Amino acid sequence: MTRHVILGGGPAGIHAVETIRQLDTEADVTLVCDEAPCARMVLPYHLAGTIAPGTLFTTDDAWALEHQVALEIGCRAHRIDAAAHRIELDDGRSLDYDRLLVATGSSPARPPIEGLDSPRVVDMWTVADAGTFLEQDPKDVVIVGAGFIGLVILDALIKRGCRVRFLEIASVILPRMLDANAAGLISAHLANKGIEILTGEALSQIEDTGSGCRLTLAGGDTLDCDLVVMATGIHANRGFLEGAGIATDAGILVDDHLRTTDPAIFAAGDVAEGPDLLTGGHAVHAIQPTAIDHGRIAGANMAGLDAAYSGSLAMNVLHTQALESCSFGRWSPEGMESTGLSNPGAGIHRQYIWEDDRLVGGSLVGPTAAVSGANDAGMLKGLVQTGISLGTWKDYLKDHPLDLRRVYVASGAPKALLSSNLLTGRASTGGGYRFPPRPPKRPRSTHHAVLVTR
C-alpha cells in the first residue's frame, strides 16, 4: 500500500488528495497543514461579510471520512530526510512516505522597515490575518503595495465603510498584471471615486501611536490611519527543504509530471516552479488555477498515472469599484507585437499580444458589459491557451480588434478545446460541490413555466 504524504492544505494539496483518492481507493493518504485548510482567495469576501464564514474552508470531518484521509492539522513540516523518506514535524513526530507532495504555498514578503511588528500592521494572507483585521474594525486603512493582493481587497474594505489609501513604491499600480496604460485607467477611475493612490513613495517607518499608526515616507511626509495592510509581495514556503538536495530557483523546480529532482518528491502550487505553457521554460504562477492544475497532475502521477502537463497559463481578474480588468499569458506589450485599442474616457482598454500569427497574451479593462458580461474574455483565453495559428485572421483582428468572436469561431479553437482534458482522455469528474449533503438539484426557474407552456 503506497503511503502518500501531502504537505499543505491549500487548493494544490486538496486537489492532489482528491485526485489520488479517485485513482486509488487503497492508498494511505495523510494531509499535513499548519492551519485549517482553506481557499485564501475567498478572504476578500469574508472581509466584506458577504459570505457565510464556513465558505472559506475546504475540508471538514465528513470530507476526510469520504476521502479516507488522515488529517494532521495544526502542525508544520520541519525538515525532510529525503534519504530515509521521512518528514519531521515541529511537534517532534515524524511521518514516513513513499511519495511526498510539497504544496506549502507562499507567504507574504515584508520589506525591511521598522515598526511592522505592531498588531495594527497586518498582512492579508490567512484566515488569522483577516481575523486580526476584523477584530479591530478599522475605519481608516492604508494599504502598502498597489499590486493584485492590495487591490483585490479594495471593494471589501469600501463595503465595510473604510477610507482606503494606497502607498506604492513603483510609479504604476498592478505591475504584474497590466501594462502602464491599462493600469492607468484603473488609477484614474479610483481617483475619481476618491480613493488616493500615492505612487513613487517609499515607506521608511511605521509607528504605533497607541490609537493608530503613523507612516513616515522616505521624503519625510507622514500619514495617519487606524490600520496598515501590508501587500508588498510573496515568497515560496520552502525553508524546511534546506539540505534535502532538491533543485530550486524562484520555487521548487518540477518537470512536466510535477516531480522534483528527487523522484519520490513532487511539488505543486505557489511553491512550485513548473512548466510554462507559453515559453516552454519554467515559471512560478502563484494563482489559484495553477495550484489546481498542479494538484491534479501531481496527484495523478503520484497515484501511478502517466499524466504530462503542458504548462500553466498566467491569468488574473480584478473588480475595482465596478471597473473590471483581466489579463492572460504574456500580457506585456514590451518588446512584443501588439494590437490595442483604448478609450480612456469610457475606461475601456483591450490589447492583444502576438508571436507570429498566434495570440500569446492580452488584457481587457472596462465595465462588466465589456469584460465579464461578454464572451470576449474567455475567447481570448481560449485562443491563448490553444496557441492556435490565426493565419490571415491575424490581419482581420488587427483591423477589427472588437470582433474577436469571428476569429475565434473560424480558428478551430472551440473544436480543439472540446476534445481536450487536463488529465488526458479522462472526462473531468473532479470539482463539483465538496461537502455532502449535496445541495438539492438546481430548480428550474419559476419564470420558465410562464414562458414555456405545453
Next chain:
Amino acid sequence: MTSATRTLQIHPDRCTGCKQCELACSWVQTGTFQPSRSLIRVHVFDEEASFAPYTCFQCDEAWCMQACPVNAIDVEPDTQAKVVIDDVCVGCGLCVIACPFGTMFFDRGSHTAEKCDLCADDPACVHACPTAAIEYVEADPVGWISAFGEKVDAGRRDSLKGEL
C-alpha cells in the same frame, strides 16, 4: 459524456437574428427581459450574412468548475449540465476567465457567476426560437461549431482570393 446526454445544437443557417432566445433566456435566468444578461448570445456574422446563437457547450473538462475556489459549480446528474450553486458562489469571477469558450458570465445584478444550466433539461431558448435554429438533441457538441467555423474560415479565404 454519456450517449443519452442531450446538447444544444445550433443551426446558424436557420437563425434570422430575431433574438427571441436571448429574451427567453434573460427572462428565465434573471426575471427581466434584458438581452445583455442572457446566457445565450446571438452573434452577427456580417460577411457570412449569418447569425449564430452561442452558449455553453457543457464541456467535459469544465474549466469553470475546476477553477472555482469554493466548488460552487457542480454537474447536474441527469443532464451533465455544469450549474452554479448561487448560495455558494462568492463572486470572485475566476470561472469567467478560466472558461476558454467565453460562456461564463458575471452578473452585475446578483454579483454571482451565471451560466447556461439547460433550464433543468428543458432549455427555454429552444422553445422561443421560431425557426428551430436551436435544437436540444443527442449529438456531439463539437458538430455544429466546427462545421460553422470551417464555413466562416472558408468564406474569408474566398473573399481574400477575390481581392487578388
